[in-house]
Amino acid sequence: MTLKIDAHHHLWRYSPDEYRWISDEMPALKHDFLPVQLMGPLAAAQIDGTVLVQARQTAEETAWLLGQAKECEQVRAVVGWVALTARDLPQQLEAYQQEPLLRGFRHLIQDEADPDGWMRQDKVNAGLQRVQQQNYVYDLLVTHRHLAEAARFAARHDRASIVLDHLGKPDLAAGAKAWAAQIAPLAALPHVSCKISGLLTEPRPPGCEADDLLPFYDAALTAFGSERLLVGSDWPVCLLAGSYEAAWQSGEQAFAALSASEQAAILGGNACRIYGINGVTA
Template sequence: MTLRIDAHQHFWHYQPQEYGWISQQMTRLKRDFLPSHLAAELAAQQIDGCVAVQARQTLEETHWLLSLAERNPEIKAVVGWIDLQQPDLSAQLETCGGNPLLRGFRHLIQDEADPAEWMAQAAIKPAMQTLQQQGYVWDLLVTHRHLAEAALFAAQFDRHQIVLDHLGKPDLAAGAKQWAKQIAPLAALPHVSCKLSGLLTEPRPAGYGANDLLPFVEAALEAFGSERIMVGSDWPVSLLDAEYQESWQFVQQAVSPLTLSEQAAITGGNACRIYRLEDGI
């Protein structure tokens, strides 16, 4: 039986200086969020496990998430952080001790002063090639403003899987048809998948409800197909807009027109395959 997997969520011990991206308006996020806080939510939604994704750009973050995963079996994989701009990539990887729970990496490209320039720099090319040669997934975090540059970036690195986080953070006001055009170059790359995550917390036009977001899911399904989409709650960031069960109810509604096998792929099978989760299928 295919596992049900939350393919994108975070943990942290909250310290203001460590999480500068948590703004004054995000009061609900200004506390600890740990596996013990998520366990009941996973059980209630019959989720078998999750992928923990970095929220700080330090190697310490990677080590800490791995330590959580070792103590909490519901964490099936870790997407950590590593400094691609430094020449000591192998030494950084060695500090992780070859931990089998480390399945990928991410950089907060969206927060760079110039995301397009960051993706285009020659210095990160050998590092990305090394990560892909060693079988690590790259989680790609950009907004709709840089999807074209993201497609050029992803096209360079086709030796292993790249996963677009949060549907590329579409401009909801521009509509799903515009987003479909923007996403098409990325979707055309067979090694790129897409996380159905973060959509509920994107800035919405006045009067926009959850049902108004469904055309974006439909566009993602048309672009990537059910075999290259996975579900992630983006918990606890998702709590800014919805409770955990509401996030999953939205997903269930969005994929309900699909066959049971397609739904199973999106809610777990694809995450198991792409992040190589043991006994996942």
């Protein structure tokens, strides 16, 4: 039986002030999403473990996520948030060494007023260098508009794994060939991996169905290979497009023709290796 690790999902107690990115067009997300609500979908999809990822940029949320993870056996790793430009970053990272479930960090780069400029800041780059010195994974959240700068950013930081979230949020209307060209510089960096997640909720051109997204999965496989792809549900954001099972199965089905070992890597093995997840069996 193939080990399955959901490499990307969220939890939150909803507050309009704290989750301002949840717009009025997303009423399905304006609720609490806690482990108790996730257990059923995980069981139905036969998921063996998960990676819990931050959704707002506060130390308080990171602490809350770690608390939730300690109470939920299925959560095997947490990607939190830390201010890369903080003066006390070394002290924060030292304190986080006491949190064995904390395996990485993420910043909502896509929401910055100038994402390219943010990635070029000296203080940001110095901070990420410190994070990587502690061997933390860094999840990279950008859109297709900033993939070129993201490649330059990632190239400066090769001491630990970097994981591109949601395929870099491609422009679906431009097509998979255009995205493949955009992603090539990032994929050329051996320390960069890519999450097959979030594609179902990206804006689609008229008439674009879920099956029409398969060329993007094929392009990702060509670019990164089976050893650098991970599948994530992006729950509960995926509920904007359908169910948890539909989100997971979209990735599962995209790689159904691969060998058993390649499928095992994409569906769970790579997440275990990159996020340091041990002791999980199918």
